[in-house]
Amino acid sequence: MNEPQDHDYVEALLSWYVNGTLTEEERAQVTAHLEHCGRCREEVRFLTGLQQGIKRVADTSVDPELGLKRLMREIDAETPARRRTPWWQPSLAAAAVVILVQGVLLFNLWQRDDDIGVRLAGEAPPAEAVILQIQFDADAREEEIRALLRALDARFVDGPSAVGLYRIELSGVTPGDERALARALNTLREQREIVRHVAVE
């Protein structure tokens, strides 16, 4: 293996030579080449240092207990029947129930706003926009709400109403795209710590 093309072939394998995942055959080829190639030996030295450095600086600090608690709570909320059907079917069904039940609930809340003469200020969103009405938990932090809106590709268009309702526009969802809407509602449903109610207008 002294040809330039062999050098290129071996050089492309050196990262995985260093992380120890090459096949035996590849490893033997690299080892043989290293015996007479100073450039590749220097590259191995660099890559070994890089591997050690990356393992040192990688951020893996996340509290497992907090995340695990949340995960288990969400799993608890699922029905046992779900596991016998494709995962997305119950999600869509659950989203539909959320729309139906909370839509009715919030429709009434919204009406009460009208009754007491309080309306949301602001311009009306475009007719073709997908608008959700949402009520955040009293303890929700601003950064959590910001992250949620970013995840949903949404923006505030109105609120709060007298009962604390906001209207958000789902910029990334086209009207009529039920699957995208269901995904957005699912995301909201998974945010029980910060979202109390949600409904589609």
Added chain:
Amino acid sequence: MNGETAEALLARIARGDRKALERFYRDHHNRVYAFILQRVGEPVVAAEVLNDVMLAVWRQAAQFQGRSKALTWVLGIAHYKATDALRRRGRDAVLTDLDDVPEPSDEADAATALAAMDDGELLRLCLGKLSEAHRVVVHLTFFEDLAYPEIAEILACPVGTVKTRMMHAKRALKRCLERAGKWHEPLS
């Protein structure tokens, strides 16, 4: 870890065993989180995506056929979810493939670059300057210690693309570390 393999845990999770999911989470959340974080860049978003990934593990464990390692399968899910999160945030970095961008021909001084790597901040800085597509290959190779065919499987791309991205990433890192190393003045 209690010695039970990730594959064995997935088999139990597929049967609805919550204890197995808990074990799986405790054993692997750090590695999955680290992978997601270096992709999405923000801890809050990374924690969200980690939750989505573990929910997918719970829901889809029965689909794991054992054709790849369990962690490869999970990181494949994480890659998909992180990509989705980036798209929703409107970042186009995920779609940017810089493999065809020609690299400058000047060779970096590997020894200077190697010395600069001792400074974690410099290394972080240079890793952060890589394109997203290149950084993910570097992370999966040197943090996760995965083989290039496994990385290709996770990223759903040809093995040749993985090698090309690594080649570009190495050059860019070397150049960045060399420059940073030359600029860097020791504090003492």
